[in-house]
Amino acid sequence: MVSFLRFFINGISLGSVYAIIALGYTMVYGIAKMLNFAHGDVIMVGAYVSFCAMQYLQLPPALSVLCAMVVCTVLGVIIEGLAYRPLRQAASLAVLITAIGVSYFLQNMALLIWSSNPKVYPSVFSVGAIRLFDGELLITSETLLTIFANIVIMIALTLFTGRTKVGKAMRAVSEDKGAAELMGINVNRTISLTFAIGSALAAIAGVLLCSAYPTLQPTTGSMPGIKAFTAAVFGGIGSIPGAMIGGLLLGVIEILGKAYVSTELGDALVFAVLIIVLLFKPSGLLGKPVHEKV
């Protein structure tokens, strides 16, 4: 029983990292209706920036997170402006391929700047751990921090898109760009803002990812990025609480699958569950079903 609980908590800890990345995916998809496959790599950039701020500039951890958020926000807006905005009217496939291109571009830039030698992210947020059952059960401070950050971000995003004027504009753009423009909403600026918020979230996700799993190299963001994308689809892409639930479930299924079935089949199980869920609920757990109007 204790060992089940231990695996469950490890799953939650991995899942909370997926969830925080998935929030960024779902946010951008929900508003701009595009899959930003470069999201995972913005995370990697965020992690590197905070690493450099702490290691080379000796900044305190909180300030380094802020640094990473600023750099990633600027990066996100630049990527959107240079790569995605010219394709606003193009087919969604063109945008998707561009996003994959941006992803490779960021990875190779990181390779040039920081080289492929892996760096070890300092455990700055490690302030000890909670031990239960005579130390058999261990909840690290990184896990608690990540879950806490998840909840805060989820509530803040829900309030922001639901209650504020800019949030309303975002929802309007998401429903119908043309109509929103006619109502006097600046579509380009709204989408830029979405990317800015998504990228700032990516910076936070990068710091939390590397605090929990401290190896940092140019490909660090890509696999967690894909898993988080899966989590977002699992929970219903575009739904903010869905991303969080999807992320947590994915992490728990992955760890329990590895622990009780086989370490070789862990990832296969995750995707098998995804396929089954999508067979019965094509729009994901909390996704809104789309009715095609004719």
Add this chain to the structure above:
Amino acid sequence: MKFNKALVSLLLALVMLMTVSSFALADEALKIGVIGPFTGAAAIYGNACRYGAQVAADEINAQGGLQIELLAEDDEHDPEKSVNAYNSVLDKGAQMIDGTTTTTPCIAVGAQANEDRVFMLTPSASSMDVVNGKDNVYQVCFTDPAQGTASAAYINEKALGTKIAIIYNNADAYSTGIYQTFVDEAATLGMEIVSETTFTDETTDFSVQVTAAKDADADLVFLPIYYTPASMILKTAKDMDYAPIFFGVDGMDGILTMEGFDASLAEGVFMLTPFAADADDERTQTFVASYGALTDGEIPNQFAADSYDVIYALYEASVAAGITGDTPYDEACELLIEQFKTLEVSGLTGNMTWSEDGTVTKIPTSVVIHDGAYVAYAD
């Protein structure tokens, strides 16, 4: 005046003759190409090989007799660039190759050298594919499969652990290769393996693998993997208060040089390696000192020592076969192949002999990490 002119021309002629003969003397140096990554991600290995070779060449040249000239060329750990580097050192007159440092380029260059009949002795390219099917390519390092066998035998002999767990990368030929031979040898020796778990290059979370080892009460965890995932496993184990003996192979070399790595995590980690820089024999000490003088005080790793041994092996074989600086590379190649059948070299990494498939036989030793440095293990 006329007499003076004659004297001057005589003198000039004499000077010319001397210059020519001194050129001829320089020509007699044995020219060895050194190919490896001196820049890029794998630069740490290539530079170690280059400077290790330089230390050996300097020692040999100081003795007098057959001189050695090294022709070093960068391949950036890229197979195509490596073949270019190989062509470039041949153009410069290389008669044999110390290299290449890394496996993938070595396979590419080996195929070319096999066609051209150029003798290659690699310090560190450890895959069987490097030597398979090529009668002119030899290794100074252990092959990947040999590392698994040697590790199991070593753990058994020194009684380091009774219940063994293995965590390996099943998406990587290097890791699965060592794993397989380790398990075979462990079965032969009657060692008990209590847990076997896998991961892939994409794995971020190692808690399941470490928990499995812990729950099985393993007192030794064998890690036939590279140092990046190993660093994660060490951290996960520490978070769980799990402290078995961790035993790695040559892929573990480099863990202490990771930027930001907390060396205390690696305290007590064993590593199968033929070389420990703090060994107190005189030869190792001289090597460490000369290497440090050449590189601003760096401490040589096993790659440097392997490359040092490459130069000595090539030198001793050349002397025995009567190869001089004038021997063409294809002739030298056949002579060296003949020599390596019986050659015995006592090097920094042990006493070496070679079998005809190109693999080396030497006795493995092991180091243990203590206070962020490799220390020879004394039981």
